[in-house]
Amino acid sequence: MAFNIAIDGPAGAGKSTIAKTLAAQMGFVYVDTGAMYRAMAYYFLQQGIAKEDEAAITAAVDGADVTIRYEDGAQQVYLNGENVTGFLRTEQVGNMASNTSVYPAVRRKLVALQQKLAETTDVIMDGRDIGTCVLPDAQVKIYLTASVETRAKRRFDELVAKGGTPDLKQIEADIEERDYRDMHREMSPLVQAKDAVLVDSSALGIDEVVAEIRAVVKRKL
Ligand code: DC
Numbered sequence: 001m002a003f004n005i006a007i008d009g010p011a012g013a014g015k016s017t018i019a020k021t022l023a024a025q026m027g028f029v030y031v032d033t034g035a036m037y038r039a040m041a042y043y044f045l046q047q048g049i050a051k052e053d054e055a056a057i058t059a060a061v062d063g064a065d066v067t068i069r070y071e072d073g074a075q076q077v078y079l080n081g082e083n084v085t086g087f088l089r090t091e092q093v094g095n096m097a098s099n100t101s102v103y104p105a106v107r108r109k110l111v112a113l114q115q116k117l118a119e120t121t122d123v124i125m126d127g128r129d130i131g132t133c134v135l136p137d138a139q140v141k142i143y144l145t146a147s148v149e150t151r152a153k154r155r156f157d158e159l160v161a162k163g164g165t166p167d168l169k170q171i172e173a174d175i176e177e178r179d180y181r182d183m184h185r186e187m188s189p190l191v192q193a194k195d196a197v198l199v200d201s202s203a204l205g206i207d208e209v210v211a212e213i214r215a216v217v218k219r220k221l
Pocket of ligand 1: 038
């Protein structure tokens with residue numbers, strides 16, 4: 001059986017940075033499930049479907065073939081044969097993903113794909129429902145979080161580094177709204193699994209978080 005590490009937590013907690021670093025150190029495959037929800041959301045945007053239109057989204061799910069490939073060790077997301085990885089990390093796509101990931105038809109399709117990936121491969125998978133729903137038997141479960149202020153400041157710095165002039169208060173408000181939606185949806189809301197280890201990265205650097213998680217993994221190996 002494969003060894004699976006599940007990392008869940010809210011937007012901006014550092015899940016992907018930490019999971020990528022751990023995967024590289026341990027020789028595991030990193031699976032970014034948020035990118036899969038984003039690829040679906042990108043498809044709905046392309047089709048001009050409104051985020052509230054559950055019937056249209058449910059009908060459209062079958063037309064979106066999302067597949068994952070690894071090229072030079074990095075996850076690439078393909079939508080109907082086209083590599084869409086470079087289009088997924090915008091606020092527009094992120095918000096559409098948060099809104100459309102509430103629909104059962106979307107979740108059912110992507111959860112099945114995620115479970116298949118983890119069946120035969122040692123993975124570090126990050127998302128919102130990995131420890132609670134996708135991989136309930138994962139050997140290691142981490143709930144990685146940080147305060148809203150810390151997460152907003154990290155996002156702010158990222159945008160400034162890209163030459164933008166972001167509004168910190170607006171970023172905080174967006175993060176709070178996204179947290180609320182991800183934590184209060186009916187199907188598989190973001191919640192800490194009972195057997196997950198809580199790691200708060202507010203006052204920790206990347207290396208410290210990685211070391212903390214490696215210590216948890218070591219106890220399970
Ligand atoms: O991690 P991210 O920001 O790329 O995720 C985008 C959205 O996708 C997030 O707001 C909620 C949804 N998502 C989810 O519902 N379940 C997951 N396992 C991963 C992401």
